[in-house]
Amino acid sequence: MPADICLSSLKLTDFRNYRQAGLQLDGRHVVLTGNNGAGKTNLLEAVSLLSPGRGLRRATYAQIGRQGAEAGFSVFATLDGMAGAVSIGTGTDGAEGSARKLRINGAPAASTEDLLEHLRVIWLTPAMDGLFTGQAAERRRFLDRMVLAIDPTHGRRVTDFEKAMRSRNRLLSEGRFDPAWLSGLEHQMASLGIAMAVARRELLSLLTALVSEVDTPFPAPRTSLTGFFADDIQAPAIDLEDRYSVMLEEGRRRDAAAGRTLDGPHRSDLIVYHAQKEIEAALGSTGEQKALLLGLVLAHARLTRRISGHPPIMLFDEVAAHLDSNRRAALFTMIDEIGGQAFMTGTDRALFAAIGDNGQFFQVNDGGVVAD
Incomplete structure (x- = not known):
């Protein structure tokens, strides 16, 4: 058919x-x-x-x-x-x-x-088998692709945030602490970064609701985000943007010494749990991890259909x-x-x-x- x-x-x-x-x-x-x-x-x-x-x-x-x-x-x-x-x-x-x-x-x-x-387009490949035990950057990339499938503006959001962050990092590494220039970049990062965090959280909330509705032979994944306002992302976005702007301003010297921006959505991590066993996916067997990942991808495919039509x-x-x-x-x-x-x-x-x-x-x- x-x-x-x-x-x-x-x-x-x-x-x-x-x-x-x-x-x-x-x-x-x-x-x-x-x-x-x-x-x-x-x-x-x-x-x-x-x-x-x-x-x-x-x-x-x-x-x-x-x-x-x-x-x-x-x-x-x-x-x-x-x-x-x-x-x-x-x-x-x-x-x-x-x-x-x-x-x-x-x-x-x-x-x-x-x-x-x-x-x-969504995919599952053998290279993704180490998603739960690998680097956080790979999990963020996986999460952002899931968000992109239901929110087409998310890709531009992520790209613009990373561009602004690179510009800020370059200014700090060169010792150019121009308040006006840095403040402009930091306000842009705050607006985009909070929007990224909210979109990620919304995606995971929708996935959680959908997983609870569908009975499948694959383990049910339960997800959460750690880092970057993980505990208070439900606060009004304008308040979070102000707080992040202040965080960036106060962290300029520290970030200059580190050679990178230490606070932001680029430091978040996606954590997946085996819901029935109440254990983190990274601690499960290889077979359980494969089944959990497949269950997560299938749930995302269902959600993509529901949201996009x-x-x-x-x-x-x-x-x-x-x-x-x-x-x-x-x-x-x-x-x-x-x-x-x-x-x-x-x-x-x-x-x-x-x-x-x-x-x-x-x-x-x-x-x-x-x-x-």
């Missing part, structure tokens, strides 16, 4: 190990099988570039272009999107340091955030191999219920037998994709 929001074609040129590749899709879920290293994840990465940012690997554009190619790379897709049928093309021209270009229906787009008017495109890289047959079948059923088109990879087609006629299967070999 075709998904509500779905790609109808995908074409790659000089992308990773693909000189040329094309898929004609009929709206069903897409299952990509093949040996390790064949290029399955590369196809998911191409789809992930239909969203703002650098995709699911966060690779540089030089890394994405096929080795030996001189003209950059391109990804072209047609889809039934949130605003109707649309064609999207993105890529680079191969020049060193060149930015990613984007065309929507053949016209240049002002920003990659324009993609959010047509689709939302449309299901996301979902990318699951090698997810089925770690699930028993009952949980695999449950996963596929939940994906169907969410309603978005899912792209899934694996080395063994048999792992996806429960998808049945709801899936369109492709065999991936090095540099080539054929219908299976």
